[in-house]
Amino acid sequence: xxxxxxxxxxxxxxxxxxxxxxxxxxxxxxxxxxxxxxxxxxxxxxxxxxxxxxxxxxxxxxxxxxxxxxxxxxxxxxxxxxxxxxxxxxxxxxxxxxxxxxxxxxxxxxxxxxxxxxxxxxxxxxxxxxxxxxxxxxxxxxxxxxxxxxxxxxxxxxxxxxxxxxxxxxxxxxxxxxx
Numbered sequence: 001x002x003x004x005x006x007x008x009x010x011x012x013x014x015x016x017x018x019x020x021x022x023x024x025x026x027x028x029x030x031x032x033x034x035x036x037x038x039x040x041x042x043x044x045x046x047x048x049x050x051x052x053x054x055x056x057x058x059x060x061x062x063x064x065x066x067x068x069x070x071x072x073x074x075x076x077x078x079x080x081x082x083x084x085x086x087x088x089x090x091x092x093x094x095x096x097x098x099x100x101x102x103x104x105x106x107x108x109x110x111x112x113x114x115x116x117x118x119x120x121x122x123x124x125x126x127x128x129x130x131x132x133x134x135x136x137x138x139x140x141x142x143x144x145x146x147x148x149x150x151x152x153x154x155x156x157x158x159x160x161x162x163x164x165x166x167x168x169x170x171x172x173x174x175x176x177x178x179x
Contacts, residue, residue: 014052016042018066021059026107030060030116061124064117067103068128071095075135086178089139093153093170096132102163111160140178149177 020041024033035056039046053059078091104110118125129150136146156169 010052013042013044013048015066016044017049017052017059018063022063022067025060025063025116026104026109026113029109029112030056030120035059057120060116061121064121064124064128067100068096071099072131075131079135079138084178085139086174089136089149089178090171090174092135092139093174094167097153097157098163098167098170101157101166105160105163105166145177149173152177 017038021033021038024037024041028037033056035046035049038059039049042049049059053062074095075092078088078095081088083091104113107113132150133143133146136149137143140146140149152173153170156173157166161169
């Protein structure tokens with residue numbers, strides 16, 4: 001079999017596993033999701049999962065990175081592109097907050113989804129927070145202002161609002177924060 005086909009098949013299989021795992025984590029929670037659940041949802045065998053991932057923790061980290069890291073190039077394009085500070089700040093948080101929120105909100109275990117990453121995999125969460133701080137600071141300038149903005153953003157979604165409510169809140173925060 002040509003190498004391209006094998007690599008393409010492996011990439012598709014990995015993506016199917018990650019999408020199935022995200023669905024299971026969002027609907028059953030981290031603790032109640034089994035590798036059998038993920039395999040069934042991905043329509044593959046459990047041993048095949050082990051060819052791609054060591055364990056459920058490895059899958060969870062990969063799901064979180066799949067969800068977030070795939071957005072990083074779009075953030076880089078926003079920063080490099082034209083637009084006001086206000087527009088860039090809103091667009092970055094639209095990419096890193098609103099888009100993932102739209103994919104996860106409404107699921108039974110959505111609140112737990114991000115909390116598990118922060119609690120069980122602090123190094124993954126810290127990496128994401130560093131990325132966010134770096135890009136927020138690129139717009140706002142001050143590290144302290146950027147940290148305060150990020151803390152305020154955390155508060156915007158602490159009550160698990162609907163996407164339209166979160167979008168309005170973010171818009172208001174950006175408007176108030178960037179004069």
